[in-house]
Every structure is written in C-alpha cells, then in structure tokens.
Amino acid sequence: MRIVVCVKQTVAGEINPFDACAYEAALQIPGAEVILLSMGPEKSKDFLLNLTRLGAKEAYLLCDKAFAGADTLATAYALSLAVKKLKPNLVICGRQTVDGDTAQTGPALSVVAGLSLITNVMEIKQYEGQLTCLTRAMGEQTVDYPALITVERINHLRLPSIRSKRGEVIVWGVGDIGADVSRCGLKGSPTKVLASFQNEDGKRKCKLVDASMLDSLIAEGLQKEKQRIAPKNPEGNKLRNVWIVGEKCRAMAETISDDIRVIDKATAEVEGAAFARKFAAKIQEEKPEVVLWDSDPWSKWAAPQVAAILKTGLCADCTALETDGERLYMYRPAFSGNIIAKIACTTNPQMATVRTMAEGVSDVICAIGKGVKDAKAMVEDYALKKNWETAASRLAVDSEMFPYEKQVGMTGKTVSPPVYIAVGISGAVHHIAGMKQSGTVIAINPDKKAPIFDYADYGIVATAEEVFGS
Numbered sequence: 079m080r081i082v083v084c085v086k087q088t089v090a091g092e093i094n095p096f097d098a099c100a101y102e103a104a105l106q107i108p109g110a111e112v113i114l115l116s117m118g119p120e121k122s123k124d125f126l127l128n129l130t131r132l133g134a135k136e137a138y139l140l141c142d143k144a145f146a147g148a149d150t151l152a153t154a155y156a157l158s159l160a161v162k163k164l165k166p167n168l169v170i171c172g173r174q175t176v177d178g179d180t181a182q183t184g185p186a187l188s189v190v191a192g193l194s195l196i197t198n199v200m201e202i203k204q205y206e207g208q209l210t211c212l213t214r215a216m217g218e219q220t221v222d223y224p225a226l227i228t229v230e231r232i233n234h235l236r237l238p239s240i241r242s243k244r245g246e247v248i249v250w251g252v253g254d255i256g257a258d259v260s261r262c263g264l265k266g267s268p269t270k271v272l273a274s275f276q277n278e279d280g281k282r283k284c285k286l287v288d289a290s291m292l293d294s295l296i297a298e299g300l301q302k303e304k305q306r307i308a309p310k311n312p313e314g315n316k317l318r319n320v321w322i323v324g325e326k327c328r329a330m331a332e333t334i335s336d337d338i339r340v341i342d343k344a345t346a347e348v349e350g351a352a353f354a355r356k357f358a359a360k361i362q363e364e365k366p367e368v369v370l371w372d373s374d375p376w377s378k379w380a381a382p383q384v385a386a387i388l389k390t391g392l393c394a395d396c397t398a399l400e401t402d403g404e405r406l407y408m409y410r411p412a413f414s415g416n417i418i419a420k421i422a423c424t425t426n427p428q429m430a431t432v433r434t435m436a437e438g439v440s441d442v443i444c445a446i447g448k449g450v451k452d453a454k455a456m457v458e459d460y461a462l463k464k465n466w467e468t469a470a471s472r473l474a475v476d477s478e479m480f481p482y483e484k485q486v487g488m489t490g491k492t493v494s495p496p497v498y499i500a501v502g503i504s505g506a507v508h509h510i511a512g513m514k515q516s517g518t519v520i521a522i523n524p525d526k527k528a529p530i531f532d533y534a535d536y537g538i539v540a541t542a543e544e545v546f547g548s
Contacts, residue, residue, distance in 0.1 A: 079110045080111045081113065082161055082164055083114055084097065084116070084170070085126075085172075087118055096172025096173045098234075099172060099230070099235070100171055101170075106233070107202070111135055113136055114138070115160055116137070117141075117145055117157065128244070135245055137245060141249050146263045146264065149268065150186055151389065151391065154182075155261050156255070159256060161193075167224055169191070169226040171227070172229060173198060179488060179511075180395070181228070184197065185383050186382040188383065196225065198214040198230055199227045200213060201232065204220075214483070215375035268391030268424050269392070270421065270424060271421055282534060282535050285535065285536050287536050287538060289522075295536050296497050299517055299535075302496065315402050316403065317403065317406060319366045319367045320334065320338050320339070320367060320368040321340075321341055323380075334399045339366070343376075346380070347376055353380060357384055361388060367406075370430055371429070372434040373395055373432060378394075381431055384429070390428075391424065393430040395411070395433055395492075396431065397418075397433050405428070406422070408430050433492065442464070442499065443513075444468050444469070445501065446479070448471065448502065451477065456542065466499075467495075469486045471503045475490070486509060488508045488511040493512060497518045497519075497520070498517070499519075500519065500521045501522045503523070503528075504525075505529035505532065519533060521533075522538045524539060
C-alpha cells in the first residue's frame, strides 16, 4: 500500500502533534510505502529529512513564494496536486494543526483530490480491500480506496533507531505540480485575517472562597442561564438570507440576522457522503449570503467539503460574529487560544462553523488534572454520587490517568456546561481553549498562583483531599 502522510512543522520546529499520530499510524501498516508531504519554507527540508529516519521512503516539500499565506482552501488545492502526482492508495492527515486549529484541510483535500473520507479516526480496523475505521463520534465507517483519513491523538510517534538512515527530500514548486497561481497562497485564499489581538476572552474575576461553599456555588451556577456569546452589532446591522445547518447555531445567527432559514440536520446526516455535493448544488441555486454550521464532528466533516466544492471561504470555531449590514466578520481563537483573529470571507456564500455546546454533556463537569493523581478515586467517587460528568486535562490523559475520550482542551474536546469544576488543573492555554465557554467555573488548586484562577469565577485554594475527603 502506498501512503502519503501530510505533516506540518510547528512554530517551535516540531512536528504537529496530530500529524505525528498520522505518521505513526501509517508506519504501523505492514508493508506500507510511506511518503511524507508538507508545504512550507525551504528550511523545512531539515525537518522532513529528520522525519524520514523513522521509516518514510521519501518526503516532498511544496516550497514556492506563490504558496505563502494560504488559507485552508488554498492549502488543500496545492496539496491535492501533489497527491494526484504521487497517486497514493491512502492519505493520512492529523485532525488539525495547533496553530490554525481548524480541522478543515483534510476534508477539503479529500474533495479536491477526489478521495473517500473518514474523519476523527481512533483506530484503523481494516485496510485490506476496503478501509474500515472506528471514529471518535460517528462510529465505525467503511470507504473505498483511494481514501483520506484524519486521525486523533491515537498513538505516540516512535523514535529513530541508532542505525536508521535518512531518506530523500524532493522540493516541488508551482511549476512542478502544475498549479494555477491564482488559486495558491494569499491570492487563492478566500478568507482574510483583518486583525488579530491578544485574547483576553475567558478571563474572569475570581473570588476566593472556602471549600464548604462548593455545593452552594454549584447550585447557584445551575440557576444561571448558560453563558452566551455577546452580540457584536450594537448598531443593529443585519444580514439577509442566512442559512443555519441545524438549530444549535441559531443563537449565534440571531446576532447578525433576522432572516434565518434552518436546514434539517437530521436529514442531512442520513444522506452521508452524498450530502456535500447535494447541499453545494442547493447553495449554488438559491444563493444564501451566509451559511453557519455548529462545531460538532459531523459539521466539521461536512462544512469543509462543501466549502471546497464551492471554492468559498470557511472560518472555523467562531466565538462571535459581526456585520456592517453587507459583510460578515468572524472572530475566532488561534494559536491555542492566545490570539483572537478577525476574519472576513471575500467569496459567497460566507461560511463559518460556530462554537456550540456538545450534545449529551452533564450540567456539571468535574475535570481532573495530573495534580490529583493520588486522590483520583476519591474525586471520581464524589462526582459519581453527585451525578457529575468527569473529564480530564491533557497531562492527566498523557499520564494514563484517563482515556483520551475524557480530554478537554485544544487537542481534546470543547465543553460548555452550566458549571465546570477544575480540580488540580494548572490552567494551560491548551485546556482553557476547551472549557472557557462554560457558565460558572470553579477552580480547586493548592497553588494560589495557578493560571486556572484567572479563568474561574470562584477559587478554592486547597488540595482535592481537603475538599472531597470530608
């Protein structure tokens, strides 16, 4: 089997963590011929060269000034030309990058390259004949080859052996892949970043309280309305002909429009792989100004495919929308939530996925960090008695205290319950990105200087044993 693995180098010079899992997944398939594919500056050659020591036969770097500034659609276009030239049976991508956090490139690439698609893969169950994978949220799926899959954090990338040899890195420019320059880089990107600024979103004024107040604070939090995104249109400007796929993003849509049409999401999900092209044709015929999707796995599977078919922009995980009555302006976090970007789409329809609450989560989520390792059972027993849902930080998952499905954060899941209790969690930006839309946040940590208190409404400076052991 010939496998192309798409990889990206992070700002820190390392392989994107999801791409590392994609690479390892490819290396674990017996007899596979593994090829790396990346797009970046010339200095990425050394990065790719070192990765070939792990087992890839060769690596290809798309490097040209014309590729600079590409959004997800322009990136998918350039990668698709390389994929078509390499003719793999399977393309494996990480779920998302840690700088863009969009999870769009893989699904968009599948459309432009003409590949079957499975996203959010937790396990490759069968690869002979047809491809069958277990996914994080959409069950077991089977597709024909050639195919593309995006993987979650399902493994750990191996280290090179002492005797390992480097492979070859081949650099391709625009001419080598026959690219249309107007569809590459900044020129070919329908989404434009208008401004970016330090993200203070999610920060709260924390009030330190005694542990004895925990139950009353939770009861108070459950009485409050769940946190909503504040409208950014104080002058009352509105857009016309806005479509929403399902009801979950109605609240966000109402901040920019009174003319809203709901697309039945249940019917759309039943249509499966055929949905994207059918819906794209409907959009081309009826020409809505804006199409909004929620942030669940199905929407993140479907929306990038529709955008790629229509060659239009798609902004991911928007936390607020704004309009001047003519254009839509979208605000989203990037770089692990440290930066908020204001983005506009230069093509129609203007499309975005918006942050929404996950289905089936409890009213109270108790997230446990690595610092609670010795008291883990105690906290879990307490949560079980109270009928709370438990979750975990990335460090707790990496320490094998919890399965990956429990992880909240940038590389895990996003939650927004009425009450979120963070126990023994330091408050790294990776974790904050996944819980900052919660209603009342209560932090429990013995370190009074822990960053988590900056993102909490109430803080209890104590150990888990002191709070839950009585």
